[in-house]
Amino acid sequence: MPVTPPLPFSEAVRRAVRAIPRGQVRSYAQVALYAGKPGAARGVGRELKTLEGVPWWRVIRSDGTLAPAVAPEQARRLKAEGVQVKRSGEHFRVQT
Template identity: 40%
Template sequence: MGYEFTQAVYDVVTLVPAGTAVTYGDVAELLGAGGPRQVGAAMSTAPAGLPWWRVVRADGTLREDLAERAAGRWRAEGLPCRGGDPERLRFPEARWQPSEADFEALDAIAARLIPKV
């Protein structure tokens, strides 16, 4: 699952619109490959410009150093935070709900991971 998986993760993340978020596990599920840890590893090398702050842990948090940087972006995008904690998103309200067209794009990304026979 080397470079192709990493690129597929980035491609999925670029589809997540402002004001919504997904979990590491959501990305793996949408790809039908890997798991939260593999997605996290891919995100650790995310290129500049990738909206990394839209991908969080299942509890709506990020590592402390990332959460501090993400909080301002979450506020700017209007992402709902849990209680008064600006460093923890509220799910399911924040979760991205892909449209039919989004699912077509996601299927195309996932198809690239299937080995060619």
Template identity: 40%
Template sequence: MDRMSDESETPALPEYAERVLEVAEMIPPGRVMTYGDVAEWLEEGGPRQVGRVMALYGGGAPWWRVVRSDGVLLPGHEPRALGHYRAEGTPLRTASRQSGTHVPRLDMKRARWDGAAAGGGSAQAHTTHT
């Protein structure tokens, strides 16, 4: 077997990861879905599984649109995420003085997307989470 051919082959993306990334691509600019929303949309896995997929494979997808349910920006990636949110007009909440941080949070009530316009998934489940 030729060694060069082994190195040039990229491993196939797991099916679940492909599905998670497809959902991330569907989220419109300026909107977000939580890790749990994506899992419910797919009717498979949970927030941790979606988070793992995004951490391992999400670099080429709009990763900033798949977020924590509390609206806190992805630790260590706040400046990059803020740049995307501001460019897309994603609703943000001003950082509170009590939090001791100057990094805003996502305004989840206004930014959260239920996926209804995209069809498929469990749209009803998306509207019941906070």
């Protein structure tokens, strides 16, 4: 049986993020795992900066917080999908 080579990391991240259902979130670490590169959470973050057409706002930090650089926009998009996001000063956290 022929072995299928792994997808390039950027394509694997694209597929993993596009598979996150509306109204749900995954951590950068979970996306890395689903993309076949456990431990590459930072790499997922780098890829999300360059990928277009993916619901990047559904990817959050493992502690539930949103990255400060995009937090207001990310919170707005998540709330529009029904995700509960709590704001405390300048910090945003997804409520589970």
